Amino acid sequence: MTFFLVVSLNVIMAEPEKEAVERKTLEQRDAMSDLQKLRHSCAHVLATAVLRLWPDALLDIGPPTDEGFYYDFELASHRFTPDDFFKIEAEMTKVIKENQVFAKSIMAREEAHAFFVAQGQKYKVERLSDIPAGETISFFTNGNFVDLCAGPHVMRTGNIKAFKLLRVAAAYFRGNEKNEQLQRLYGTAFKNKDELESWLKMQEEAKKRDHRKIGAEMGLFAMDTDYVGPGLPLWLPKGTVLVEELENLAKETEFAAGYVRVRTPHLAREKMYKTSGHLPYYAESMFPPMELVEENSSKKGDSQEPLKVERYYLKAMNCPHHHRIFAAEPRSYRDLPLRLAEYGTCYRYEQSGELFGLMRVRSLNMNDAHIYCTEGQFADEFRAVNEMYLKYFKIFGIEKYTMRFSTHDPSKLGLKFVNEPELWKRTEDMVRKVLIDSGINYVEVPNEAAFYGPKIDVQVWSAIGREFTIATNQVDFAVPAKFGLTYRSRENTDETPLCIHRAPLGTHERFIGFLIEHYAGNFPLWLAPEQVRVITIGDEEPLVAYAKEIVAELRAQQVRAEGDYGTDKINGKILRAETAKVHTMLVIGSREMAANQVAVRIHGKGNTGVKLRSEVVVDLVKAIKEREA
RNA sequence: GCCCAUGUAGCUCAGUUGGCAGAGCACGUCCUUGGUAAGGACGAGGUCAUCGGUUCAAACCCGAUCGUGGGCUCCA
Structure with a gap:
């Protein structure tokens, strides 16, 4: 779980270049499932209804999503609240009853541009400019409503048999908080009323498995926002049992795999994080520093003389401390691989709106370890780490998981990625081979590696369908050098080790949150707080x-x-x-x-x-x- | 951080038009001596998130603050 570091280094090394907007190809659009077509069409019906009720609405886009669809609006004259749903749904029902045809048409770019400029639909004008030159610019019309849209759609509005508006939310244009904030309406649609009903029932069931609900019912953890603070969970006796059982599991597993345990303080001097790259670029995601002010005793009374300030920061990850443990003693190639493990406690100042139960918190206990090794040892070490993941999945009965293998983009060497083309290629090849040899289910994602090396994110799904990035496994061939870490090689030279960051059990907070939903609180005997x-x-x-x-x-x-x-x-x-x-x-x-x-x-x-x-x-x-x- | 919703007993919630703060569960005491998902009686439990305003009167109306929840590019 070292994604923190990734971001900071990116910022240091590369001006965030403007990424080309990734777009679905027309082929991908044509492959849209029937349900997606239905939902996308329903989004058009929603826009139609909103425009009838509030003609001054500006429209952005209305794609289908995994659970339904949404449409984004700018509407100066009104703020949507759930109380509006009845009215909007009634209007949508009218549009559906009118059984309007979804008719496709094509316009030249200039014509389309003029069309939206005339209507003052500024977001549509911007979306229009996203469309690459040469691509057909198509429109779909139902009734009086004309929307820039690549489709596809159902034939008629009347094909929509069951829909429901779900919630209202704010969304920034293009998801960027620097852009205008739009009002988003979420809804869903199904083939028929029965399917809608059973989906709604499933949502109700899912709520019962929510880790926040079960956590309170079973007395696992508590949030005392008044005295302790938001995002700082208290582990109650029964939850502590879970924490300690997981730690025992990790200790046993890691001991058997040749790890050694270390313990490090929860804070460190400013210099640590300047070296690691967190400061000043990531300062806003760390708790503000503790400042120790040293009085200037030699010049008493001279208030103009600046006081010496020593800053300490709560750690946001364990790597720098572990690096300093590596540096604490002279290292030989004979000492490698050195596997330092710690359930380290970290603190991250997540934005208030990001906090979410145990899943997104401000104090977290990581199942962390850093493996320092030579390049020759890398493949075996990486394989062993993957096997540990699989061993854990088996114990917990996690069957559905994906490993996202993030690799670099050679055209961005020296910008987004450390300029070590050979090392990139070799480590990525090794990682890929390990994954294939182990028969692991993975997807490769180019251009998403960390600055300092390829990484693997492990995603799992809780029983209520919530997706979790539960663990990260990263290769690092840059940061050890920043800390001047070396080992003496067989040839009597000083070499920089590779470092593997790994956290198969993620953090206690997120992993236990996941387990609560996974088991719906019905823990297996060995984990059960009361056996x-x-x-x-x-x-x-x-x-x-x-x-x-x-x-x-x-x-x-x-x-x-x-x-x-x-x-x-x-x-x-x-x-x-x-x-x-x-x-x-x-x-x-x-x-x-x-x-x-x-x-x-x-x-x-x-x-x-x-x-x-x-x-x-x-x-x-x-x-x-x-x-x- | 921003938008929307929301905050009443440990939990789940009710509280009418602004007029004495309520229920069930849980908890405590007592009765019940029983066979695999609720036997009974009594009792205790509250600064209605916080602060301010309107009013003869505020859980209720208004404002601010804090917390919690949903959402913040699955891309015409």
């Missing part, structure tokens, strides 16, 4: 003593067991345990106690029958140790 609850039928003393004995035995074996010995009826106790998502419930009454047995109930699966108490303890301990799914 076992021993429930008595009744509260008679011998029975309670028996139950307490079982709890003590389990806890002695490090099983997170609690007891429910109260006077409640058994149904009430079961309900509470199920609601709390306790993984295993051991129910005991006088019958079980007499036979030294327990009745085993598994969360979500119901009563699975009685077993010998000794057997159950052994099974539980084994399943936890093996991290059974």
Whole structure:
């Protein structure tokens, strides 16, 4: 998770050149699915309706999206609120009832330009200028509404059988906050009413899995924005169990893979970040510095004399600290690869509007490690890192994932990318080969590498379809040099090591947020905050003593067991345990106690029958140790 | 940061035209002695986010602030 660094270095080394606008080809447009055509057409209907209701609206664009469509408007006379939806939807329904034909026509560029200038549609004029010379400029007309559009569309407005406006949002023209802010209306459309209904129902279901909701219900984490601050989660006891189980997993896995652990402070002097390149270019994404002012004692009373200020910054990533650990001792090629691992705590001043539950926070604990190696060791190291990712995915049952392999663009060497053409080629070839050899599902994205080397972003999807960039794995052949890191080679020369940044489990915050939604809070036994609850039928003393004995035995074996010995009826106790998502419930009454047995109930699966108490303890301990799914 | 929505008990929410602050769950005490998703009674719990304004009277109307949520190029 070192994307932070990427940005800063880009800024240092390259004037952000104006990227050509990437455009869909007409072929790609023709390949639009039926559903996309429908939704795109519905966006036109939305624009038609808005223009009827507010004739002064200026239009931008209205593409289909994964879940529906949107259309962007500038409308000085009115601000959309959800209260307008009823009115707009009613007008859209009228347009659909009129069953207007979507008719395609073509204009010459000058003609099209004049057409929009005459209407004062300034965004359309700008969009028009995006169209490359030679490409046909087409229009679609439905009723009185004419829109610059490459299509394709459904035949008639009447083909739209089910639609709904979803929300209103602001959006900057071309997504750039320096541009005008437009009003965006989001909606969706489906083939028929049933599909719309079931989609809406699914959205409701998804809300129930939201990590913020489950996190509060299960007592995993809390946000105390009043006293602690926004984006600074507090891990409650049950959430801390998750954090520590993940750390144990990482420690074990990394130890077996030859990593060594280090620990570093949460802050460092200004010089650190000037060297790394974060300052001053990325200062606004870091918490402001702590300033230590040194009084000028020699000239007391001379307030004109500037005071010496020492600045410390909270770290936004761990790499610089790890680099300084590399530098702390003389290194030989014999020491490499050196794999430094730390669950490091970082702080990033994310914009207030960017904060989102556990997914986007201001304090984060990274499953970080930096592998310093020679070029000859690189491929093996990189392969091992990938295998670690896959091992984790297997443990968590993550089946849907994509690795985005970002490479450089040779035409931008020395600008956007460090000018080491041979090194780029060699490392990219090695990375690509590792990916192919490992049979990993990946997509290659040119021109998106970090300044200092190729990288892999790992994307996963939570059960409610939310996409997460959960981890990053980057090659770095530039920053070690900035910190003057070297090792003595076999030939007795000083060489700069390659560095692999990797964080397979991302940050605790984001990864646990993902896991909550992935499992809907129904964690596997080894992760479950409360693994076992021993429930008595009744509260008679011998029975309670028996139950307490079982709890003590389990806890002695490090099983997170609690007891429910109260006077409640058994149904009430079961309900509470199920609601709390306790993984295993051991129910005991006088019958079980007499036979030294327990009745085993598994969360979500119901009563699975009685077993010998000794057997159950052994099974539980084994399943936890093996991290059974 | 910006636009929209939103903020009432630990949680989910109600609160009529501006007129005594409410319910269910959770929590506490007691009763209930029971067999796998709610037995019962009583009780405690609130600066209606914060600050200011209008009013005889504000949870309610107005303004500001803070927080939270949705969104901010899936590209004619």
